[in-house]
Structures are given as structure tokens and as C-alpha cells.
Amino acid sequence: MDRKEFFKRLVVDLPLYSTFNTLRDALFNALAVEPRKPMTRDILVGIITDRSYNQTIDDCQTELIRTFVKPEDEYRLYTVSTSCNIDLLYIVNMSATSVPKEGVIDSDKAIAAHQMLIGTVPESGGPRTDYSVICLAEKHELMTPAKYPKIIKHELVHAAINHIAADHSDIREFIRTAKMIRNGLSCIEADDNLPVPVEYEFIELVCNIVPYLSLPVKKENGIDKFMEDAVSVFGYDEDDPLLAEGIAIITEVKQEAESAAE
Ligand SMILES: [Zn+2]
Incomplete structure (x- = not known):
């Protein structure tokens, strides 16, 4: 499957936009109502203990959290269940200046990271729930108020x-190819000495641009608006050939879908 087919499958055949919209609404609602006060250490420890017992957290997620939140750090966390059967555990480290690799902005120190555990179908036959852990380093030197919500949305995509992907092997295969070369032995550490596959860059672009496309009626959104932010918010190089290629692919899919709908 090539990049165009990957994007078309996700946004035309499969519900990427509506799944993202559900996650965004659920998390941003939680962020709006919860106080922004640091929490005590035992809350995080308790959640990890409970989830380990219930098998709703895996080793990669535990490793991410343990590497990311040091005992002396101040943090806040949000647990959100959503109607699209994704459980979010969102951790904001109020002291950290970076998260372990695999982040959102092109830098050697990432601002945010995401790990997901695909759940199991319950014996009752009900829907499967997947468990997502998102970590954000609030004190990262590249963090700005404009980037903050964009980074959270990127991780939600x-x-x-x-x-x-858990239900569609072609999507899974595309992601596997993208990550295979990038990730070495560790589940959270990307190896910068290895070449970055075009598929990897494209997935990152999709995560950046989907929030601009998922609600087409909003006038502040769209590909043009994303292009205005591409350099200043997302740190792209203006002449990046992969950005131009990716945008051309996404525009093509969008136009084909629109003309098919007419
Ligand atoms: Zn990313």
C-alpha cells in the first residue's frame, strides 16, 4: 500500500475523522473542567498498579511513564473514557523538558509521546477497548502556546x-513498515542514525494535518490554514520535498472524495 492508499483508506473508507473528533472533544472537555494543580505521586503509582493488575497497561507504556515521570517531577494526569472505545491516560509533566524519543516536533528532544495497548474482546462479546497513554513535557524549550493544543491533537490522531489499524491489517502493515527501520530494540527509543522512511514522515504529516481536515465546516481549518502553520507551529522546512509530496497526496484524496460525493 502506498501513501495515497493509506490516507484514502483512513479518511474515506474508515472513520479516522470521526474517531479523532470524538477523542478531541472528550479530552478537551476533561482538560477544561479539571484543575491545573499538580497531583501527588501515589495517584500515578496507583493507576499503574491497578492497570497492571487488570492488564490494561503494557510494558512499553509502563516504561514510557517510568522514564518520563521522575519522583521529583510535578505532573497532572487525566483519565478519559470515550464513546469510540479508546481509553485515554494523558499525563502532563509540569517539570520535564522532554519526553523519550518518538515525538511530534522535529528535534532531538520530543515534546510528546504516545503508546497504545490494543485491548482484548471481552468474553461477553462486547466491543474491545484500547488503552492509550499520552505524555507531554510542558517545560520543553520548543513549547509555545500556539503549539500546545496542536501537539495534543497530533498524539490523539x-x-x-x-x-x-487494530482491525485492518493493511493499515497495520503500512505502520509496521514505517516504524521497522526507525525503531531499534527499545519500544520507545527511535534511532536517529537510521534513515527515516517516507512512510514514517507521512504518518507524522497525517497526524499534524488531520485536525485541520476533520471538521470541514469550520472556516479556520483546511489545507491552506495548515500550510500557514507548517513552518511556525510544526517546524517544517519550507522547501521540504516530503512535505510538498505529502500535501499533494492529501489534496488529491480530498478532491477525489469531494467529486465522488457530488
Ligand atoms: Zn507523531
Whole structure:
């Protein structure tokens, strides 16, 4: 499957936009109502203990959290269940200046990271729930107020894609190819000495741009608006050939879908 087919499958055949919209509404509602006060250490420890017992957290997620939240750090966390059967555990480290690799902005120190555990179908036959962990380093030197919500949304698109991929082997295969070369032995550490596959860059672009496309009626959104933010918010190089290629692919899919709908 090539990049165009990957994007078309996700947004035309499969519900990437609506899954992302559900996650965004659920998380941003939680962020609006919860106080922004640091929490005590035992809350995080308790959640990890409970989830380990219930098998709703895996080793990669535990490793991510343990590497990311040091005992002396101040943090807040949000647990959100959503109607699209994705459970979010969102951890904001108020002290950290970076998260372990695999982040959103092109830098050696990432601002955010995401890990998902694909759940199991319950014996009752009900729907499967998947468990997503998102970590954000609030004190990262590249963090700005404009980037903050964009980074959270980027990670939510990763969660939505992984959730959909669990049921679709072609999507899964595309992601596997993209990550295979990039990730070495560790589940959270990407190896910068290895070449970055075009598929990897494309998935990152999709995660950046989907929030601009998922609600087409909003006038502040769209590909043009994303292009205005591409350099200043997302750190793209203006002449990046992969950005131009990716945008051309996404535009093509969007136009084909629109003309098919007419
Ligand atoms: Zn990403």
C-alpha cells in the first residue's frame, strides 16, 4: 500500500475523522473542567498498579511513564473514557523538558509521546477497548502556546490511527513498515542514525494535518490554514520535498472524495 492508499483508506473508507473528533472533544472537555494543580505521586503509582493488575497497561507504556515521570517531577494526569472505545491516560509533566524519543516536533528532544495497548474482546462479546497513554513535557524549550493544543491533537490522531489499524491489517502493515527501520530494540527509543522512511514522515504529516481536515465546516481549518502553520507551529522546512509530496497526496484524496460525493 502506498501513501495515497493509506490516507484514502483512513479518511474515506474508515472513520479516522470521526474517531479523532470524538477523542478531541472528550479530552478537551476533561482538560477544561479539571484543575491545573499538580497531583501527588501515589495517584500515578496507583493507576499503574491497578492497570497492571487488570492488564490494561503494557510494558512499553509502563516504561514510557517510568522514564518520563521522575519522583521529583510535578505532573497532572487525566483519565478519559470515550464513546469510540479508546481509553485515554494523558499525563502532563509540569517539570520535564522532554519526553523519550518518538515525538511530534522535529528535534532531538520530543515534546510528546504516545503508546497504545490494543485491548482484548471481552468474553461477553462486547466491543474491545484500547488503552492509550499520552505524555507531554510542558517545560520543553520548543513549547509555545500556539503549539500546545496542536501537539495534543497530533498524539490523539496517532491514537485514532492505531485503534483503527487494530482491525485492518493493511493499515497495520503500512505502520509496521514505517516504524521497522526507525525503531531499534527499545519500544520507545527511535534511532536517529537510521534513515527515516517516507512512510514514517507521512504518518507524522497525517497526524499534524488531520485536525485541520476533520471538521470541514469550520472556516479556520483546511489545507491552506495548515500550510500557514507548517513552518511556525510544526517546524517544517519550507522547501521540504516530503512535505510538498505529502500535501499533494492529501489534496488529491480530498478532491477525489469531494467529486465522488457530488
Ligand atoms: Zn507523531
